[in-house]
Amino acid sequence: MARLGVAACGLAALAACGDNSISGPALDLSLSRVAGFDPLKAALVQARDEANGGFNLDMWAAVVDRNGLVVAVVFTGATSTDQWPGSRVIAAQKANTANAFSLPHLALSTANLYAATQPGGTLFGLQEANPTNDEVAYGGDAADYGTRKDFMVGKRIGGTNVFGGGLPLYDAAGTLVGGLGVSGDASCADHNIAWKMRYNLQLDHVPAGVADGGKDDNIIYDITNGVS
Template sequence: MRYIFSVILSLVLAVVVASPATARGGLPTHSQLAAALVQACAKEVNNGAIFSPCEMWASMVGLNGKVTVVVKGGGDPWRGSRVIAMQKANTAVLFSKNHGLALSTANLYSVVQDGGSLFGLQASNPVDTGAAYRGPAANYGTPRDPAVGRRVGGVNVFGGGLALYTRGGKFVGGLGVSGDSACADHVIVWRIRHYLHLDYLPAGVNKESYGGAIPPASGDDNIAYGAGGFSQHPYCGFGEKTVSDLPSVVSPKVSASK
């Protein structure tokens, strides 16, 4: 019986996630993002996470900088992570390009450190606290989250934020998650983007394989562990080295002019 229930749940989630996107700006809806988050968290034994079960906030931001959706997953995720998830999605929007180079928040970690070539970037686009902390707080993470439709802003420079690209390589927005270690956040957001079919990456700065994901010749925006160098991120120490089943990004299916 438990097996049958598991199969039915997997089929339901697959249908919801694969449904056409109809939220603001053509991005996935609240229910679609929530389903993808559940699906990603089902892999928690191999996400390098601190918490079990998975407790996570997820958000998407359109190219106009406006939040399109905020989802609260799990029982009691860190309250501060709601705004961090929106920051991460916004950062991916700010520093990725249409039909061009994608930068994850993890890719930015090393270059914003003291002495790095982009030191200070993390303070360049501050959070609009009025937009971020509007009430009622009881609606946070629901389809009626008061941040939806507003420009929360912010820049975040550790794992958990990715740019979103359609099948044709068109840049449509950013996705951010927060609620665990930065390394687990990256793994979970990577899975979510794949489940939403928005990982058709034109190019990225990372050339290293991680977690089973092999970058194409044009690169991807996966996390790269190490010290120094562009796109490097430190280990978090919670099992991220054991992650082995991340999907590779997909090359855009049709060429498009800039």
């Protein structure tokens, strides 16, 4: 009986120290209201219907909050396979990257990171940092991808992506509240669509950046003969 009592106490202690007793940050409900499923999808459809360059393909978009939790994942096509299936995770990676490498006083888009992460660049290797959480990326029922029940929602996707389509999100008070990622076309078109979406969501109050004389985080077309 004594041994059983010790064992029971040991199991109780183990349970008390388990992951279930540790609570992480909750999803940003304020951001969910502004850039959750319905407003995000509406903003994506509106932006995608405009001229953006690229190939005029259907698109994916994702938003993460400042803690890196996925707020929503949406697409423009009739089904989740009307746009590149692989772009679902890429959109989330871009959202994570823009959020992870922007600051309250300095916005960096994923397009801004491209040149510096090429071989010989000052940030070469950055794209290998913060690996994607594969269980979050590919878990759940694929039939739910891009819906309110997408398995990524409420979880950290991680990932670092360094081509156009990811933008940090700043509310009307100038507070950095998360990141937006768009994927499904040429990366320049991805950036253009994300840029319009952020404006449509009224989350484009960028404090400063590295483009346009330090005003914002727009894409910079300055690579000549492979050199930026």
